[in-house]
Amino acid sequence: MWRIERIELENFRSYKGRHVVSLGDVNILWGRIGAGKTSLLYAVEYALYGRQLEVKERVAKLLDLINVEAHEMRVSLVLSDGGRLLEIERRLGRRGDEKIVVRINGEELRGREAERRLEELLGADEDIYERLIYISHRTLEGFIYGTSQKRSLTVDRLFGIDVIDSVVRVVSSVEKSLLAKAEELRGRLAAYEKYKEVIRRYGGFASVKKRLEDLTKEVETLKEREAALSRDAEDLARKRAEHLAKLREHESMLLEYYKTRSELEVLESATEGGTFDQSTVERLRDALREAVEEFEHVVGEELAEKLSKAGDVESLSIAMMEAYNALSRLQNELEAQIAEAKKLYEQYSARVRKIDEEIAEARERLKRLEKYYARFKELQKTIQSVDSARASLAELRRQIQTLEREVSYSSALRVVALYAAETGAEKCPICGAPVRKEDLLRRVEEVEARHGTLIKEVEELKERASQLEKAVEEAEALSGEVAEYLAVKTRLEELETEREEAAKKALQAEKSWKQLEKKTERLRLLLARVDRRTISDTLAKYGRAVRIRELRKRLREIEDSLKKIGITSDVINIDVNWREVVEELEKTSRKLAEAYREKALLEEVVREVGEDAEALKKKLDNTLYAYGKLQEVKAKLELAKINARARLLEVARSRFNEVFTSLYRYGDIVRVDADLEQRRGFYDFHAITPTGDRYGISKLSDGQRLSIALALALALRDIARINLGFVIFDEPIPYVDVNIRRAFAEVVKALASRFQIVVATQSREFAEMIKEAVPNALLFKVDKKESSEAVVES
Structure with missing residues (x-):
């Protein structure tokens, strides 16, 4: 692993000029606060990682690393690893241009290639360097003296999962x-409800903002107008002051003049400078009178008389309005009568059309039944009537029966006579009277002659009866159609009569309707030209014309009176202009005050509400939704942190105890168990004695806790496979507790066998403790001269 052989500084922070510091296995940098110890350590970090010093916010700006009296600084760091030699050189100028040169066993690299190769050789980025190589008192004291939560934060930092806490803090x-945003939006919605009527009155929040913009411009315009009027009023007041005594003396006459003139100007402005033709009133009066006279039988004779006699504007106005109202009511009545007449016409016309349809249908039925009725009439000629035909048929049947009996008797008599004659009987077989054959034969001839006649009569009677029976049957069969024919014919006659009456009534209704239309049309044309507004406007113009003549006459009289007392038109004009300007100034001031009040209200609405209610509700919903999601994220991050703690402890547990036993060699602790609390997920460390007793970390000494913290950091170094073989302690033990300092010196002695050690401290006593524990340690005194230049002395 790489160890530091030499540090070379040139114009780096407080180190002016060139400084070279060669390091051994254990190195102690001692000096007061601000002497330059940290600058030396920053030089190592800058050589290794360059601009990361600024990224990590160790320095505000990278250019602050340049000595204030120099334009460029240089740092050179020489490291060795067995037979390999690595030299890193960085230069930084005031313009921000940075250069790097890396030399590895004679091979020289520059720029991006040098940075890439350096990253491969070191095997540790700036984050790992800060956690596991550059160890400050903040790292150790949190573990030694802190609560369970603070100790967990310290261990998280060593593990590199404190970034989750940073994210959680950001999320929080x-x-x-x-x-805060949700509360603000709720407040704005409450304000919206508060000013709801105001916003509704303006037609919505956008309209409120638009009105506020317009008001701002309007206020500026009114302010300019007010200032201009004030100047004009002051000028006119100075001119008016010259004639003030005379104006006050005749103030009542002047007031009447001003009042008359003002009224005249108002009336003349209403007439737009034109003149009124009085004949217009007479034409209007004549038109109304003619209409009233035409309908005087309805509206009354007195109304036309009132119109003719009305002389003044008031009476004429009343008479005209009465006439117009009467004619309007009459028009409405006539319109109603026309509508009623039209309704009757439509009803009767519809009845005529309905009857025509029924007549056509009846005629069609008669046409269909006519042939049956004609046949029935032919039969009637033969049989007279069905009843008489039935009687005749009965009589024929009686006659046929009588003749058939005679035929039967005659036939029987013939048979008996023939029998007696053929048998030669001397007596009648029936009555027993004596008979002769000759008589019998004669009698047979007579009977045969009579029998033939009877049979012929019977046949004739039967033929007649058959014909009569057929006629009766046919007549009876036709009786239904005949009855229907007669009923339809009767109904047709009734319908024709009813149609004639309905047609007459429809014609009368149409005639009445058209007569009413003709009358109403003339009235309608009149009322289309003349209405209440026309009458009112005409009379108002007429009244104004009369009043204007009166005012002009009075104005001339007052002007003549004023001239006689020495008040000329120029003086009057000055006073009039002054009064008009003062009046306009008061109006403008009132408008400005109202605009200011409205502007203040709208500014308050815009400030407190901000935007439309729908947009506020949508933003509030989105904000609360985002808040809920962030709570979920926060919970997941906490869970992830606990899981990460458990996983990292599992990975580091075995190596941690190996490192701990190598650092802590007193035998009273054989192992340290590292677990997580079940309830809060904090780290839980227990020291195990040779007898198996367990002691929580709070019952351990500061030195034992220090050994545990360093063992954890070194174990993580081993796991991370870092290629840097040195450890830097920057003020690791800033407290005055002698025991903890002594314990740290012992830990340094134990670490010296594995790592190159660099300790920076401001305590001379602490430095000597380490020197005593590690006699071959190099002690460097870092001091600052009067010129604020840092120096390092071995």
């Missing part, structure tokens, strides 16, 4: 910032 700082 951000947490506090987020909480």
